[in-house]
Structures are given as structure tokens and as C-alpha cells.
Amino acid sequence: MKAVARKAVDALTPGAGPADGVPGKPGAETPPVAEPTTPRPPLPPKPDQSGPATVSPTGQATAADPEHMAQSETYLTTAQGARLYETDHSLKAGPRGPVLLQDHHLREKITHFDHERIPERVVHARGAAAHGVFEAYGTASAVTKAAFLGKGVETPVFVRFSTVLGSRGSSDTVRDTRGFATKFYTAEGTFDLVGNNIPVFFIQDAIKFPDIIHAGKPHPDREIPQAQSAHDTFWDFVTLHTEATHHTLWNMSDRGIPRSYRMMEGFGVHTFRLVDAGGATSLVKFHWKPKLGVHSLVWEEAQITNGVDPDFHRRDLADAIEAGAYPQWELGVQVFPDTADQTFEGIDLLDPTKIVPEELAPVQPVGLLTLNANPSNFFAETEQVAFHVGHLVPGIDVTDDPLLAGRLFSYLDTQITRLGGPNFAQLPINRPHAPVNDMLRDGMHQTAVHRGAAPYKPNSLDGGCPFTAGEDMGAYVERPVTVPKGRKVREAPASFDDHFSQPRLFWLSMSDIEREHIIAAYTFELGKCYEQAIKERALQVLANIDPVLSEQVAAGLGLPVPAPTVKLVNPSPSPALSQVGHTWPLDGRIIGIIADAGCDLGGVRKVRQDILDAQMVPLVIAPSGGKLDTSGGPLTVQRTYATARSVEYDALLLAGPLGSGADAFGARDAKAGKGRKPAARKKTTATPATDPRALLLLSEAFRHGKAIGGWAGAETTLAAAGITTDAPGVISGTTGARVLGELTDLMGAHRVWERFPRKV
Numbered sequence: 001m002k003a004v005a006r007k008a009v010d011a012l013t014p015g016a017g018p019a020d021g022v023p024g025k026p027g028a029e030t031p032p033v034a035e036p037t038t039p040r041p042p043l044p045p046k047p048d049q050s051g052p053a054t055v056s057p058t059g060q061a062t063a064a065d066p067e068h069m070a071q072s073e074t075y076l077t078t079a080q081g082a083r084l085y086e087t088d089h090s091l092k093a094g095p096r097g098p099v100l101l102q103d104h105h106l107r108e109k110i111t112h113f114d115h116e117r118i119p120e121r122v123v124h125a126r127g128a129a130a131h132g133v134f135e136a137y138g139t140a141s142a143v144t145k146a147a148f149l150g151k152g153v154e155t156p157v158f159v160r161f162s163t164v165l166g167s168r169g170s171s172d173t174v175r176d177t178r179g180f181a182t183k184f185y186t187a188e189g190t191f192d193l194v195g196n197n198i199p200v201f202f203i204q205d206a207i208k209f210p211d212i213i214h215a216g217k218p219h220p221d222r223e224i225p226q227a228q229s230a231h232d233t234f235w236d237f238v239t240l241h242t243e244a245t246h247h248t249l250w251n252m253s254d255r256g257i258p259r260s261y262r263m264m265e266g267f268g269v270h271t272f273r274l275v276d277a278g279g280a281t282s283l284v285k286f287h288w289k290p291k292l293g294v295h296s297l298v299w300e301e302a303q304i305t306n307g308v309d310p311d312f313h314r315r316d317l318a319d320a321i322e323a324g325a326y327p328q329w330e331l332g333v334q335v336f337p338d339t340a341d342q343t344f345e346g347i348d349l350l351d352p353t354k355i356v357p358e359e360l361a362p363v364q365p366v367g368l369l370t371l372n373a374n375p376s377n378f379f380a381e382t383e384q385v386a387f388h389v390g391h392l393v394p395g396i397d398v399t400d401d402p403l404l405a406g407r408l409f410s411y412l413d414t415q416i417t418r419l420g421g422p423n424f425a426q427l428p429i430n431r432p433h434a435p436v437n438d439m440l441r442d443g444m445h446q447t448a449v450h451r452g453a454a455p456y457k458p459n460s461l462d463g464g465c466p467f468t469a470g471e472d473m474g475a476y477v478e479r480p481v482t483v484p485k486g487r488k489v490r491e492a493p494a495s496f497d498d499h500f501s502q503p504r505l506f507w508l509s510m511s512d513i514e515r516e517h518i519i520a521a522y523t524f525e526l527g528k529c530y531e532q533a534i535k536e537r538a539l540q541v542l543a544n545i546d547p548v549l550s551e552q553v554a555a556g557l558g559l560p561v562p563a564p565t566v567k568l569v570n571p572s573p574s575p576a577l578s579q580v581g582h583t584w585p586l587d588g589r590i591i592g593i594i595a596d597a598g599c600d601l602g603g604v605r606k607v608r609q610d611i612l613d614a615q616m617v618p619l620v621i622a623p624s625g626g627k628l629d630t631s632g633g634p635l636t637v638q639r640t641y642a643t644a645r646s647v648e649y650d651a652l653l654l655a656g657p658l659g660s661g662a663d664a665f666g667a668r669d670a671k672a673g674k675g676r677k678p679a680a681r682k683k684t685t686a687t688p689a690t691d692p693r694a695l696l697l698l699s700e701a702f703r704h705g706k707a708i709g710g711w712a713g714a715e716t717t718l719a720a721a722g723i724t725t726d727a728p729g730v731i732s733g734t735t736g737a738r739v740l741g742e743l744t745d746l747m748g749a750h751r752v753w754e755r756f757p758r759k760v
């Protein structure tokens with residue numbers, strides 16, 4: 001019956017299907033468009049990692065797999081499914097006549113376009129996300145009955161990383177906190193862990209959230225600066241409201257400018273309450289530990305990156321996943337006894353401006369997160385995903401942290417505005433993977449066709465369904481914990497008044513170079529403030545953390561150093577807080593190989609393969625695009641002097657002296673009769689023809705503490721860039737393979753820390 005009806009429509013539709021004689025066009029059996037959120041398998045390495053895009057097997061100038069092409073083999077239709085014969089011209093009364101109002105296709109197309117944008121998130125507007133899987137070790141079963149934490153259970157996840165302050169179109173590498181939000185699609189319902197890459201927060205009570213965000217966002221008159229904390233209103237607030245000191249100090253540290261989303265820790269921030277199978281409770285803090293270690297950019301790198309590649313973090317995440325270098329994190333918990341006072345070693349566990357040092361309570365691994373698929377559509381998935389700290393599963397409960405309480409309200413509320421109504425849980429990316437049998441009905445964008453007559457309880461008309469479950473049937477039952485007695489007050493407990501001892505703990509745990517970076521960050525940010533009173537107040541805050549910090553920043557600002565107004569305590573440093581002094585795996589790290597026609601190209605070919613074998617990414621950089629010829633065949637150039645900036649590489653290799661071949665700097669200009677006079681370049685370097693862009697690449701990489709190696713006579717070019725081979729982290733050798741070996745030893749420490757000046 002159905003087939004007959006479809007056949008009749010095909011016959012009536014002009015230009016329809018095989019009936020119109022167009023070979024290869026689909027007929028009545030056109031399959032529906034695939035489910036948009038089905039994670040696709042990872043793609044092969046991207047063109048920008050492996051070479052210029054080539055022609056695909058279908059003859060199109062793209063490397064996309066035909067399977068993933070949009071609406072392949074289908075006809076263009078209106079939103080109502082009517083096939084279209086033309087979409088490039090409005091319907092007009094004659095080619096030069098007026099456009100007709102009756103053109104439904106024009107109006108539908110423009111109207112839909114006019115409404116393509118939804119309000120961006122009020123915070124965390126800019127983000128990037130990925131699909132993945134979480135596999136539980138089973139170690140958490142001792143403290144929680146959450147099924148997804150049971151041994152060997154695999155749970156699909158969607159993770160969104162973000163900056164906080166900037167708009168959707170802002171840059172990735174600004175100084176800011178990063179969001180780290182994970183949606184676990186568990187069999188018992190969705191669990192969202194909505195955390196940050198900083199373990200503490202600016203405020204202790206959610207009622208202050210609009211204040212801190214209004215202070216951090218651009219000034220309301222000119223709407224500048226974008227995605228920055230370096231302005232008066234931010235510093236005005238955080239210096240008046242000193243519970244923000246700890247979070248601000250983390251922001252001013254290297255944690256504020258991560259190297260990659262893949263190289264950040266994540267924290268649940270609040271203390272949560274876990275419930276085991278017998279009903280016993282523990283208090284916990286959640287931690288994400290990246291397998292690649294915690295790494296940051298240096299400030300100058302972040303600045304350059306904002307200009308040359310504002311999508312640096314987004315690209316890095318997507319590229320790594322497409323190349324099969326799946327980022328991984330271990331989820332861990334610090335577990336504390338659920339005592340009446342909810343403190344641990346004197347630290348108030350309900351105060352979100354405090355950490356518990358890992359040396360006092362170790363982070364115990366409970367599972368492994370692997371991100372293995374990029375979203376297929378940014379809007380449908382990354383933009384429409386809706387997290388909520390109230391999405392909990394049996395075995396995970398909340399505490400009375402007053403910051404968490406406000407969040408439990410805010411997330412649901414914001415999605416109603418952002419996603420246009422209360423039915424956002426029906427969007428594919430937000431749909432739970434557990435069966436949903438709610439009694440919520442109607443509303444904007446309702447896509448479910450509910451059955452039954454009685455969406456209320458109790459009912460008899462639908463047979464009393466759906467039933468409520470007991471705890472033994474997997475129902476979420478809040479723990480009946482005792483609520484402390486008290487009067488109704490707008491007050492914080494006295495323990496919340498300590499705003500400086502933990503910032504001091506953080507400062508004392510930093511290495512010299514990290515302290516140097518913190519001083520530079522405060523000096524820059526406060527230097528961008530106009531109000532003298534704000535700078536002075538900020539110095540008072542710094543004096544309450546450490547005298548060296550306040551002295552150095554005061555010197556930079558040219559202001560007097562205030563005396564502390566609190567007694568400086570001396571907690572034992574927490575080595576876990578420092579990023580320096582550890583060695584990490586190198587998977588996915590990028591090594592730039594600079595070469596031109598006069599270099600050891602056979603060596604480049606070999607080193608390239610060695611880098612790939614070590615699970616890293618080699619990128620060949622040459623004066624211009626195309627191929628470099630080697631005896632082993634042409635070698636693809638992936639970056640040119642015009643497109644390469646040092647910030648993209650974790651280390652650089654130089655395959656010989658540059659500028660000695662036919663493509664020497666100025667050679668082409670000279671051929672064209674506009675070459676510079678050799679005398680103008682002569683006296684500067686040992687290789688007068690070296691392109692200054694290559695020298696800039698090398699000198700910047702050196703300044704940013706990156707390992708640099710060269711062979712086959714590369715020393716002359718290094719010297720021209722001001723780099724001597726006896727400097728720390730500079731390797732020179734006879735073969736590329738030997739140099740690469742030493743280079744990778746250095747890269748495990750992330751940077752050649754000895755290269756940075758020490759003043760602190």
C-alpha cells in the first residue's frame with residue numbers, strides 16, 4: 001500500500017527519481033538522513049597534518065570519505081519535503097521584474113537562516129567537544145553503588161571543554177579558567193560532572209555568581225576587553241572580595257594558559273557525597289588526570305597563537321582525535337570520612353575556595369576516559385549539549401556547599417532560555433541512554449508523541465503507570481543526612497573567612513620559573529588597570545600571600561609595597577601543584593623539521609618516519625609549498641615560512657644550513673630583477689641568505705624553552721638565529737636519528753626550563 005502511494009507521488013513530481021531519466025539518481029528507496037549524533041569512526045590524518053588535500057576517490061577536491069558527505073545521493077527539498085528544482089534565484093515576475101511574495105522557498109530559506117543562532121552560553125560560550133567512552137576500574141565500588149563505576153563497565157560520554165569569559169568567537173589561548181564538563185550516558189540515567197581545570201572557585205556562595213561574571217565580562221559601555229581579565233572591573237571585584245584570591249592566583253599561574261585541552265587536569269571542585277550499596281556515605285572530590293601530563297603555554301606563545309591560530313585548542317583536540325591519538329584522562333577521587341563537621345585535616349570541605357592537598361588525601365583512580373570521536377555537527381552537539389550538576393545517578397549525591405546549591409538551580413534555568421523551552425532533553429545529544437518515562441508534557445519543541453490518557457499520579461486510567469521504583473529497583477533516593485540546626489541567616493561559617501592560607505600554599509608549591517610567570521602575569525594584568533586604588537588594593541592582597549610576590553609586582557607597577565594585614569602561615573608545599581619537574585609521554589607532540597633544497601633530505605625522510613613511529617607528528621617546513629625532492633622520492637612540504645609560527649611546534653629540527661640551495665632567501669626575487677643587494681645582508685649572519693622568517697621561527701622556539709636540534713651543518717643557521725649549540729636544550733649531531741633521540745629525551749619535561757631567566 002505504502003509502496004504504491006510513493007510510486008504515484010514519484011510519477012507526479014516533475015524531475016523525480018529514475019523516472020526523469022537522470023542516471024545514478026535515487027528513486028523511491030532513498031534512506032532517511034542518518035541519526036545526527038551517531039559518532040562517526042575516526043577519520044584518517046587530516047590534510048593539514050599529512051600534506052595538501054588531494055582528489056578523493058569520487059573525483060572531488062576533498063579528502064572526505066564519501067560515507068560522511070552530507071545527504072549523499074538525495075534530492076534537495078523544502079523543510080516540508082517538497083523537491084526543489086532551483087535554489088539560486090528568487091521567484092520573479094520576469095528576469096528583471098519584482099520578487100514575488102508567493103515565493104515560499106525564498107521565505108522559508110531566509111526565515112530559517114534569520115533564526116539560525118541561539119543565545120550563546122552566558123558563561124563558557126566558547127568551547128570544543130568530543131565523544132568518548134569511560135571504562136570503570138571497579139575501585140570506586142567500595143564507596144559508591146553507582147553502576148557505571150562498577151568494574152569493567154563502559155559508558156559512552158560527551159565532553160565539552162571551554163573558556164569562561166569570551167564570546168563564542170573569541171580566541172582559545174586567552175588567560176582564563178577552562179571548563180571541563182562530562183556527560184556520562186549511564187544505564188541508570190545521565191550523570192554530568194561539570195567541572196573546571198582549576199580546583200577552586202572565585203566565590204563561596206552562588207548568590208555572588210552574577211557579580212563575579214559581570215566584573216569579568218567586558219565593560220558594559222564599550223564592550224571591551226573581550227575574553228580578558230586584564231581590566232579594572234575584574235580586579236576591582238576580586239580585590240574587594242578576597243575569597244576570590246585563590247582562584248585568581250591559579251588563573252595568573254601557568255594553569256590559566258593551557259597548552260592543550262588534552263593536557264589539562266579537571267576538577268569537580270565541590271565535595272560530593274557518595275553512597276555505597278549498604279547505604280554508607282563518604283565525601284569525595286573528583287579529579288581528572290591527563291595521561292599526557294599537565295602543560296601550559298608561555299605567555300608570549302599564547303599571544304602569538306591568539307593572532308595566528310585563534311582556534312588552536314579546538315583544532316588540537318579535533319586533529320588529535322582524527323589522527324587516532326585519542327586523549328585520555330583517569331578519573332580519580334579523594335575520599336574523606338563523612339563526619340558531622342565535614343572537614344578534613346582542618347580544611348572545610350564545603351568551602352569551594354579550598355583544596356585538599358593530594359599529599360594529605362591521595363587521588364585514587366577509578367576509571368579511564370578516552371575521547372575517540374569528533375562531533376559530526378558542531379551546532380547539534382557541541383552547542384546544544386546541556387549540562388547540569390543536578391543530573392545525578394544513584395550512589396552520587398550532593399553536599400550543602402552553598403555554591404553547589406545555586407548551581408543546582410541555575411543550569412536547568414539557563415537551558416530553557418538557551419535552547420528555547422523545557423524539552424531540550426529530547427535533543428539527540430542530550431537524550432539519556434536509559435529509558436525515559438516521565439510525566440512531563442507539551443511545551444515548546446516537544447518532539448515526543450506521548451500516548452496514554454493520564455500523565456499524572458496517582459492514576460487509574462493508565463493502570464497506575466508508570467510505577468515508582470524502590471531503592472532496590474534502582475531509584476534515586478536522597479540520603480537522609482542530618483541537617484545542622486540553626487537560625488535562618490545570610491551568613492557564611494567562620495571557617496570560610498580564611499582567604500589567604502591556601503593561596504600561600506599554592507605560591508610556596510611553585511618552582512622558581514612558575515613564580516616568575518605568576519609575577520609577570522599579575523604585573524601585566526594590573527598594569528592594564530587604570531584605577532590606582534585598584535592596583536594598590538591588589539598589592540595588599542598579594543602582600544597577604546607572599547612578600548616576594550608583592551615586592552616584584554609592586555616594582556613592576558612602580559608602587560610602594562604594602563605590609564601584610566594577615567599573619568603569613570607556612571604550610572608544607574604540595575609538589576603535586578607544580579607542573580615542573582615531571583616527565584611525560586610524548587604522544588601527539590608536534591616536531592617541526594625545517595629544510596630546504598640544500599639540506600639533508602634523505603635524513604629528513606628518515607627522521608620523519610622515526611617521529612611517526614614514536615607516535616608523534618612530524619611537520620616539514622620549507623621556504624615554499626609543494627615537494628622537496630629526495631633520492632627516496634618527493635617529500636611533501638606541510639608548512640612554509642609564510643604559514644609556520646613557532647607556537648605550533650613542541651620542538652624543532654634543522655636538517656642542515658638553510659639558504660644554500662636554489663631556493664635561498666632572495667634568490668627568486670633576484671631572478672625577477674628585484675633582489676636585495678647582497679651587501680645589505682652580508683654582515684648579519686654566517687649564512688647571509690637565510691630567510692628571516694626561518695630565523696624568527698628558531699629564535700622564538702628557543703625563547704619559549706623548546707628543544708631544538710640540528711644536523712648536517714645546521715650550526716651556522718642556528719648561530720644566525722642567535723642560538724649556540726652549547727645552550728641548554730640545543731642538540732647538534734651528525735645524523736638526524738641521533739639528534740632526534742636526544743631531542744625526545746628533553747621533550748618529556750615539556751620545556752627546557754633552564755633557559756628561562758631566574759629572578760625569584
Ligand code: HDD
Pocket residue numbers: 121122123124127160161162178179180181194195196200201205206207209268269270352385386387403406407410411412414415
Ligand atoms: Fe557554571 C556553564 C563550570 C559555578 C552557572 N559552568 C558552565 C560550564 C562549566 C561550568 C564547565 C559549561 C558547560 C558546557 O560546556 O556547556 N560553573 C562551573 C564550575 C563552577 C561553576 C566548575 C564552580 C565550581 N556556574 C557556577 C555558578 C553558577 C553557574 C555558581 C550560577 C549560580 N554555569 C552556569 C550557567 C551555565 C554554566 C549559567 C552557562 C551555560 C550553561 O550553564 O549551560 O548555568
